[in-house]
Amino acid sequence: GETVILRGRIDRADEFTVTMPDGTEGKFARIVDYKSSEKSLSLADVYQGIQLQLFVYLSALCENGYQPAGILYCNLSDPLISVSSDATEEEIMTQKAKARRMGGIILSEHSMLDHMGGEEILKTKASATTKNFNSMFKHINKVITKTAQNIYGGKFPIKCTDDACTWCEYSQLCRFDNSFAGCYTQSSLDLKDEEIWQLLEKEVLENEMD
Numbered sequence: 001g002e003t004v005i006l007r008g009r010i011d012r013a014d015e016f017t018v019t020m021p022d023g024t025e026g027k028f029a030r031i032v033d034y035k036s037s038e039k040s041l042s043l044a045d046v047y048q049g050i051q052l053q054l055f056v057y058l059s060a061l062c063e064n065g066y067q068p069a070g071i072l073y074c075n076l077s078d079p080l081i082s083v084s085s086d087a088t089e090e091e092i093m094t095q096k097a098k099a100r101r102m103g104g105i106i107l108s109e110h111s112m113l114d115h116m117g118g119e120e121i122l123k124t125k126a127s128a129t130t131k132n133f134n135s136m137f138k139h140i141n142k143v144i145t146k147t148a149q150n151i152y153g154g155k156f157p158i159k160c161t162d163d164a165c166t167w168c169e170y171s172q173l174c175r176f177d178n179s180f181a182g183c184y185t186q187s188s189l190d191l192k193d194e195e196i197w198q199l200l201e202k203e204v205l206e207n208e209m210d
Contacts, residue, residue: 004148010057016069018110028069029061030116032102039073041104041126043196044189046136049143050161056144059137068133070106070116072124098123107133126193135200138207158183 012032020026031054033039045051054071062068079099083092101123106112108127116122128136150156158176162185165171177183191199 002148002152004144006056006144008053008057012074013057013061014069015066016112016115018112018115020110026110027066028107028110028112028115029058029066030069030106031057031061031071032074033072034074034076036075036077038075038077039103041071041073042188043105043126043136043193044191047139047191047196047199048186048189049140049147050186050188052140052143055136055140058133059140062133062137067130068107068128069112070104072102072104072106072122074102075100128197132197132200135197135204139200139203159186161185162187 010031011034014030014032016028016030018026018028033054041054042051046055058068058071079096081092081095081099083095087095097120101119101121103122103124105126105128106116106122106124108129113119113122158180160168160176164185165174165176168174178185
């Protein structure tokens, strides 16, 4: 078989030491990705192989002695807030801090929300168990393997996501057009997070039976 090397640079990785139920200390890691605008995590896009980057980073850390704590986006832009005309400076700063809270997904176990500063720091309500994270890691490894096999096999289908051309700087050169044979878009799955976790659990069970 061929070897595939993925390279990337993590914006920020934080380590947490947590006392486990058996009295031992567990090492947990979270990924923080800095953005210049608001960004949200879509588990459906991760599942489809569209939004893999941060899960790949966290998976790499977990292969080196850590347990998953979460994946977060940090918006560095100055947020627009709505306050009354007589708002004090303190009230304005409080609202700005609230708007800057990080979103993403965190571990639902071991009081991880509290270890990360609670709701004053995080606005995310999405959570996952260790089992959930590990099942997603296994899934994205399969996605990466399949993608690499397609590359080695010379398979480069002309496809993109629904909004890819909106942000692409080369759209005028590419001239992607759904009316051309072989060109098509890949729409995001309209699935809730819980449905994604159920699909991954089923996938793990099927792999164990093979």
